[in-house]
Amino acid sequence: QQQVKQSPQSLIVQKGGISIINCAYENTAFDYFPWYQQFPGKGPALLIAIRPDVSEKKEGRFTISFNKSAKQFSLHIMDSQPGDSATYFCAASMGDSSYKLIFGSGTRLLVRP
Amino acid sequence: DTGVSQDPRHKITKRGQNVTFRCDPISEHNRLYWYRQTLGQGPEFLTYFQNEAQLEKSRLLSDRFSAERPKGSFSTLEIQRTEQGDSAMYLCASSPLQSNGYTFGSGTRLTVV
Numbered sequence A: 001q002q003q004v005k006q007s008p009q010s011l012i013v014q015k016g017g018i019s020i021i022n023c024a025y026e027n028t029a030f031d032y033f034p035w036y037q038q039f040p041g042k043g044p045a046l047l048i049a050i051r052p053d054v055s056e057k058k059e060g061r062f063t064i065s066f067n068k069s070a071k072q073f074s075l076h077i078m079d080s081q082p083g084d085s086a087t088y089f090c091a092a093s094m095g096d097s098s099y100k101l102i103f104g105s106g107t108r109l110l111v112r113p
Numbered sequence B: 001d002t003g004v005s006q007d008p009r010h011k012i013t014k015r016g017q018n019v020t021f022r023c024d025p026i027s028e029h030n031r032l033y034w035y036r037q038t039l040g041q042g043p044e045f046l047t048y049f050q051n052e053a054q055l056e057k058s059r060l061l062s063d064r065f066s067a068e069r070p071k072g073s074f075s076t077l078e079i080q081r082t083e084q085g086d087s088a089m090y091l092c093a094s095s096p097l098q099s100n101g102y103t104f105g106s107g108t109r110l111t112v113v
Helices: none
Strands: A004-007 A010-014 A019-025 A030-038 A045-050 A056-059 A062-067 A072-077 A086-094 A101-103 A107-112 B005-007 B010-013 B019-024 B031-037 B044-050 B053-057 B065-068 B075-079 B088-095 B108-112
Touching: A004 A086, A010 A019, A019 A030, A019 A086, A019 A107, A030 A062, A030 A101, A045 A056, A045 A062, A045 A072, A072 A086, A101 B044, B005 B088, B010 B019, B019 B088, B019 B108, B031 B075, B044 B065, B075 B088
Parallel strands: A010 A107, B010 B108
Antiparallel strands: A004 A019, A019 A072, A030 A045, A030 A086, A056 A062, A062 A072, A086 A101, A086 A107, B005 B019, B019 B075, B031 B044, B031 B088, B044 B053, B065 B075, B088 B108
């Protein structure tokens, strides 16, 4: 129940294309769903986040779509650029006072020029 | 630099030796988290502090691991009698109180040979 399952494991997209990464969760106590971007040798950096009372959130080229009934959420990267090549992690946090995060296993994105 | 700093960036140690890592959080952040990330996986929660108090420890944190945040500022993570299975990236993050907004450091990569 604590897991967050992420797919695909890796993704190759042409420059200008749309990258889509999916995550699924079981625990309905989760109330915060962030996406992190990680470059080699760096720590994860918060990209965008959503709460379950909203079905979609957009920030620039990045959009989270959230389906509460299906317990799924996804990251869409529009107009993908080579600089977006990185590993992306979805995560979830329960509505308790710890704010600790449960991470997915990651998706390695490669955007070809 | 106002980010989260971790030292050292890399550590190679022989099995059985003790190692200590340091994390300097963003100065105004009350919360400090330690995560462990193995190759190809998402970060896993280890422990967190609110000011100087250690409020939660994961079952991943065996008796060989100890973390401190003596004055509510920097934190140390010590691993005693290292094992090859301890090889991983150890990530520190900080956040304001009652916030999901983590800032991660670049991590300490530990290799146990």
